[in-house]
Amino acid sequence: MDFDYKGFTDTHAHLSFIDEAQVSAELLPPALAAGGFGFILDIGTDGGDLSPRIAKLSACPNVRFAVGVWPYKEQICRIEENARILERELDAAPAGLVVAIGECGYDLRENPGAPAEETAFLEMQISLAQKRGLPVIIHSREAAERTIETLRHFPGVRGIIHCFSYTREEARIFLDMGWHISFAGNLTFKNAQGIREACAFVPDERLLLETDCPFLAPVPWRGKTCHPAMIAETYKQAAALRGKSVEDIKTLISQNAAALFGLPSNFRD
Numbered sequence: 001m002d003f004d005y006k007g008f009t010d011t012h013a014h015l016s017f018i019d020e021a022q023v024s025a026e027l028l029p030p031a032l033a034a035g036g037f038g039f040i041l042d043i044g045t046d047g048g049d050l051s052p053r054i055a056k057l058s059a060c061p062n063v064r065f066a067v068g069v070w071p072y073k074e075q076i077c078r079i080e081e082n083a084r085i086l087e088r089e090l091d092a093a094p095a096g097l098v099v100a101i102g103e104c105g106y107d108l109r110e111n112p113g114a115p116a117e118e119t120a121f122l123e124m125q126i127s128l129a130q131k132r133g134l135p136v137i138i139h140s141r142e143a144a145e146r147t148i149e150t151l152r153h154f155p156g157v158r159g160i161i162h163c164f165s166y167t168r169e170e171a172r173i174f175l176d177m178g179w180h181i182s183f184a185g186n187l188t189f190k191n192a193q194g195i196r197e198a199c200a201f202v203p204d205e206r207l208l209l210e211t212d213c214p215f216l217a218p219v220p221w222r223g224k225t226c227h228p229a230m231i232a233e234t235y236k237q238a239a240a241l242r243g244k245s246v247e248d249i250k251t252l253i254s255q256n257a258a259a260l261f262g263l264p265s266n267f268r269d
């Protein structure tokens with residue numbers, strides 16, 4: 001089947017995690033550059049992963065980068081070391097390429113028992129974002145209360161609650177604190193009624209959409225390797241929920257991403 005991906009914005013992709021053997025080569029870097037995609041934010045998960053990602057995607061002018069460390073069990077106690085690595089990566093990055101810190105956050109399945117180190121590790125990265133004046137990409141799985149509690153301590157910091165997987169009630173709290181909310185392919189899943197209600201509820205200027213590829217392929221590709229060109233299905237779902245056309249949603253998300261990440265106004269192809 002042909003993918004319609006021209007001009008779509010994807011605010012959360014792990015392009016270097018995509019198994020190229022499982023995805024048509026024309027949908028992958030460096031073909032992303034020529035393919036007419038809109039803005040794509042390539043997300044960091046480990047200290048030191050930035051320069052290989054930049055090198056791999058050097059032919060893609062539509063890609064920008066976030067740098068951060070996911071709350072891996074083995075990393076959350078190494079706060080100082082990771083702080084140093086992230087600072088170094090930010091200092092060494094070419095100007096304008098890094099537009100956010102993340103992803104960082106809470107994951108109850110990775111860290112059962114909610115260890116205090118996980119909070120300190122997240123706070124280190126939010127402080128870094130604050131210092132650098134960058135938005136933060138928050139990962140929050142089965143940890144809504146802890147996430148809200150931590151973000152409350154940083155009232156001046158903004159960013160995205162990515163792959164939103166809670167309900168309208170939590171969405172309201174994050175929105176009241178000034179955060180953006182981004183929905184991934186699970187918006188299209190059959191059992192995701194609560195997430196769809198949240199998507200219908202988020203005001204225009206705070207809505208974002210993402211693939212989280214290679215994870216969370218939307219229906220009809222659920223369970224397959226996800227790539228950015230699958231994002232049209234998530235846009236269709238969001239458009240239907242909000243009573244808008246897909247074109248309207250494309251314009252909206254492109255503007256929201258440009259405003260949040262400080263992209264030039266002529267960024268869109």
Ligand SMILES: [Zn+2]
Pocket residue numbers: 012014043103212
């Ligand atoms: Zn991610």
